[in-house]
Amino acid sequence: xxxxxxxxxxxxxxxxxxxxxxxxxxxxxxxxxxxxxxxxxxxxxxxxxxxxxxxxxxxxxxxxxxxxxxxxxxxxxxxxxxxxxxxxxxxxxxxxxxxxxxxxxxxxxxxxxxxxxxxxxxxxxxxxxxxxxxxxxxxxxxxxxxxxxxxxxxxxxxxxxxxxxxxxxxxxxxxxxxxxxxxxxxxxxxxxxxxxxxxxxxxxxxxxxxxxxxxxxxxxxxxxxxxxxxxxxxxxxxxxxxxxxxxxxxxxxxxxxxxxxxxxxxxxxxxxxxxxxxxxxxxxxxxxxxxxxxxxxxxxxxxxxxxxxxxxxxxxxxxxxxxxxxxxxxxxxxxxxxxxxxxxxxxxxxxxxxxxxxxxxxxxxxxxxxxxxxxxxxxxxxxxxxxxxxxxxxxxxxxxxxxxxxxxxxxxxxxxxxxxxxxxxxxxxxxxxxxxxxxxxxxxxxxxxxxxxxxxxxxxxxxxxxxxxxxxxxxxxxxxxxxxxxxxxxxxxxxxxxxxxxx
Numbered sequence: 001x002x003x004x005x006x007x008x009x010x011x012x013x014x015x016x017x018x019x020x021x022x023x024x025x026x027x028x029x030x031x032x033x034x035x036x037x038x039x040x041x042x043x044x045x046x047x048x049x050x051x052x053x054x055x056x057x058x059x060x061x062x063x064x065x066x067x068x069x070x071x072x073x074x075x076x077x078x079x080x081x082x083x084x085x086x087x088x089x090x091x092x093x094x095x096x097x098x099x100x101x102x103x104x105x106x107x108x109x110x111x112x113x114x115x116x117x118x119x120x121x122x123x124x125x126x127x128x129x130x131x132x133x134x135x136x137x138x139x140x141x142x143x144x145x146x147x148x149x150x151x152x153x154x155x156x157x158x159x160x161x162x163x164x165x166x167x168x169x170x171x172x173x174x175x176x177x178x179x180x181x182x183x184x185x186x187x188x189x190x191x192x193x194x195x196x197x198x199x200x201x202x203x204x205x206x207x208x209x210x211x212x213x214x215x216x217x218x219x220x221x222x223x224x225x226x227x228x229x230x231x232x233x234x235x236x237x238x239x240x241x242x243x244x245x246x247x248x249x250x251x252x253x254x255x256x257x258x259x260x261x262x263x264x265x266x267x268x269x270x271x272x273x274x275x276x277x278x279x280x281x282x283x284x285x286x287x288x289x290x291x292x293x294x295x296x297x298x299x300x301x302x303x304x305x306x307x308x309x310x311x312x313x314x315x316x317x318x319x320x321x322x323x324x325x326x327x328x329x330x331x332x333x334x335x336x337x338x339x340x341x342x343x344x345x346x347x348x349x350x351x352x353x354x355x356x357x358x359x360x361x362x363x364x365x366x367x368x369x370x371x372x373x374x375x376x377x378x379x380x381x382x383x384x385x386x387x388x389x390x391x392x393x394x395x396x397x398x399x400x401x402x403x404x405x406x407x408x409x410x411x412x413x414x415x416x417x418x419x420x421x422x423x424x425x426x427x428x429x430x431x432x433x434x435x436x437x438x439x440x441x442x443x444x445x446x447x448x449x450x451x452x453x454x455x456x457x458x459x460x461x462x463x464x465x466x467x468x469x470x471x472x473x474x475x476x477x478x479x480x481x482x483x484x485x486x487x488x489x490x491x492x493x494x495x496x497x498x499x500x501x502x503x
Contacts, residue, residue, distance in 0.1 A: 005076045005452055008064070008231075009442040010057055012082035012161040013243065014038065014102070017053065019060035020439040021070055024452050026462035028435035029070065032063040039099065044106040047099035050088050050164050057165045061229040072232040078169065078221065079446025080240035081438045082162030084182040087140035089155035094167050097151050101140045102161075108139035111146065115139060115184060118200045122282075127197065129181060129188040129276050129286035129295075131355065138184035141203055157209050162240055169229070170219035170237045173209040177288035178245030180211040188276050188286060188295070213292040214241040215449035238449035240442045241290045248272065248289060248296045249444050250437030251407050252463035254456045256294070259394075259401045261387065261420070262437075263410025267304030268352075269390045270296045271399050283353035283393040290445050291456040297399070299352030299390030304383045305410050307345040307361070311379050315372055330373035331380060332415045336422065336475045337482055338374045341365045342489055343382030346497075353389045354490070358501045364489050380416050381479075384423040385486040391424055403427045405465065407437050414469075421469040423479045430468040 005024040010017055016035035023029055034056035039047045065072060088100035101107075116124060116132035124132045133139065137158065145152040159167065160179045167173055180186040180193070185208065187194040198205045212218065217236045226233035240246065248270055251260040259271040271277075276286040277297035284299040303310075308327075316323045346359035363378065394401065404426045410416050411430060421428045433440065440462070447453035 006070050006074050007443045007446045007452065008061070008075050008078045009240070009439045009446060010060070010078070010080050010162070010165055011243065011246070011436065011439045011442060012053055012057070012080070012165060014083055014104070017056035017060050018436070018439060019057070019064045020435055020443065021064060021068060022435070022440070022443040024447070026440065026443060026447065026458065030064055030068040031435070031439070032060040032067065034060040034063070038102065038104070042107070046102050046104040048102050050096040050100050053161055053164060054168045057168070058228050061231060065230045072230060075231065075235055076452060077236045077238055077446040077450040078231065079238040079442045079449065080162035080166055081243050081246035081442035082160055082165070082179070084160060084179055084242035084244060085135050085137060086160050087137050087144065088159045088161070088164055089144060089151060090157055090159060090164070091154055092156040097155055098148065100161070101143070103135060105140065106134045108134045108143040111139040111142035112136070114142065115201055119197050124184060124197065125282050126278055127187055127194055128184050130184055131282055131285065132184060136182065136184035138201065138203070142201060145203065155207055158207055159209060160242070163209060166218060166237060166239055169221050169225045171222050172219040174218040174239050175209045175211050176214040176216070176239045176241050177211055177292060178214055178241040178290060181288040182242055186211070188288065191288065191292070212239055214239060214245065214290040214445045217449050236450050238446040240445045242287070243438045244268070244270070244298065245287055245290050245296065246441030246445070247407070247437040248441065249456060249459050250433070250439070250441035250463070251405050252431050252459045252465060253296070253405065254291060254459045257400050257402065258405070260405035260407060262408040263304050263406065263416070264408040265304065265306040265309065266300060266302055267383065267387060267408070267410070268298055268300040269387060269394070270298040271394055271401060272296050273399065277394065277397050277399065279393050279397055281393070282355070284390065290441060297394060299393060301345070301352055301383070301386050301390065302350055303345050303347045304387070307343070307347055307379050307383055308376070310347055311375060327372065327376040328413060328415055331376035334373050334377040336381070336478050338378035338381060339370065341370055341374050341378040342482070342486055343378040344490060344493070345379065345382045345386055353393055356494070356497070358497045359494070360497045360500065362493060380419050381423070381482070382486070384419050385483050387420070388423050388483060389487070401426065403429050405429045405431055406468070407431060407433065417469045418472070421471045422475040423483065425471050425476050427467055427471070428469045429465045432464045432466065
C-alpha cells in the first residue's frame with residue numbers, strides 16, 4: 001500500500017470543529033481546530049448557526065492542508081463525526097432556514113410529552129431505544145412545526161451537524177444509522193425510519209434524510225467545495241457517525257461485551273452488543289453502532305468531572321492558581337469512604353439512572369472534622385457510585401462485562417481510576433489514544449468505507465490497551481456497603497428535591 005492514503009476526519013463538537021488527518025495505519029498525522037459559539041436566547045435554549053459549522057470545516061481543512069506535508073491528492077477519503085440529537089432545518093438548496101437547535105436545548109418538553117401520549121412512553125422506548133424526551137430531534141422538529149409552521153412547511157430536510165457538513169462538501173442529503181438512532185423517530189432493529197411514529201405525531205417522513213450504514217460512501221467532494229476547502233474535487237465522502245458512536249469505535253469497543261467509560265465534564269458507560277438492550281426501568285438507552293450489525297447500549301450522567309470542577313472553583317480563591325493536583329493529592333491521603341462523607345453528584349439534575357431533572361447535589365454526613373481532602377474524595381466516590389448504578393443496569397439485563405476501558409480527561413487521574421476499579425469490581429483498561437476517540441472512530445469509518453481497512457475490528461490493532469488498575473478486594477468490600485447507603489440516600493432525598501424546586 002502506498003503512503004499517500006490519508007483519511008481526513010471532521011469532528012463537529014459543541015465548541016468547534018476539529019479536522020484530523022490519519023495515515024493508513026490509523027495513526028494521527030496532524031490536526032486543526034476552528035471554534036464557534038452557542039447562543040442561549042432564553043433559559044434552557046441552545047442554538048448554533050450552521051454557517052459557522054461550515055466556516056469551521058472550511059477553515060480547519062485549509063489550515064490542516066497548509067500546515068502538513070499531505071497534498072490534497074493524497075487524501076483517500078473525508079469522514080465525519082458530530083454532536084447528536086440536534087435539528088437543523090434546511091431548504092431544498094441546503095440553505096439553513098433558522099439556527100440549529102442543538103443537543104443541549106431543553107425547550108421542547110411539551111412536545112416530548114405529546115410524543116409519549118400519542119405513541120406510548122414505553123412503546124417509543126422499545127422501538128427507538130430511547131425515552132421520549134426534549135433532548136431528541138423529534139421533540140425539536142415538533143416545536144418548530146408548532147411555533148414556526150411556515151418555516152416547517154418550507155423545510156426540505158432536518159439534518160444533524162455532520163450531515164450538514166457532508167451536504168456542503170458533496171451536495172448529497174444523508175444521515176447514518178447512529179445519528180438517526182438519536183432522533184426518537186428511528187426503528188432501532190429494522191434500521192429505518194419509524195413511519196408509524198412519524199405519522200402518529202404529524203411529522204413528515206420526507207423531511208428526514210435517507211439513513212445509511214456509517215461507512216457508506218455517499219458522494220464526492222464537489223468542484224465548488226474543493227474551491228472553498230482546498231480539497232481535491234472527486235475525493236470520496238463517507239457519512240461517518242454521531243460522536244457517541246464514533247467514540248465507541250475510537251475506544252476500541254467493537255466486539256460484543258467490550259465496555260468503555262468516558263469521564264469528562266459529563267460521563268457515560270457504553271457496551272457494544274449484538275442486540276438493543278431494553279431496560280424494564282428505562283435507565284439506559286441504545287444507539288446504533290458504526291458497525292451496521294451492532295448496537296451500543298449507553299447510560300449517561302450529567303455531572304462527573306463537572307462535579308470536581310465545581311468543588312475546585314468553590315475552594316480556590318479569586319485569582320489563585322488551579323487546585324486540581326493539590327485536591328487530588330489530598331483526596332489520595334484519605335481512606336476509602338471519605339471518613340463517612342457521601343456526595344450526590346446531581347448538580348444539574350440527572351439522566352441515567354434516575355432521569356430526574358429535579359435531582360440536586362448534596363454532601364451527607366459532614367462534620368467539623370471534614371476538610372477539603374474528604375470533600376474531594378467524596379466527590380470522586382459519588383461520581384463512581386452513580387456510574388456503578390449505570391453499570392448494574394447493564395449487568396442486570398445480561399450484559400457480560402469483564403473489564404472497563406476508560407477514556408476522557410478523568411482517565412488521567414490514577415486515584416480516580418483506582419476508585420472506579422474498586423467500585424465496579426472490574427479491572428480498568430487504558431487505551432493508548434494518540435488522538436481523540438471521536439476523531440479516530442470517524443477515521444476508521446472512512447477507512448472501512450473506501451477499503452483502507454477490512455472492517456471495524458481494525459480498531460483493536462489501532463487502539464492499544466494496557467491494564468491500568470485492578471480492584472483491591474478490601475476496598476471493594478468497603479465500597480459495596482457505601483454503595484447501598486448512596487442509593488438509599490438518593491431515595492430518601494428525592495421527595496425533598498421535588499419540594500425544593502417549587503417556587
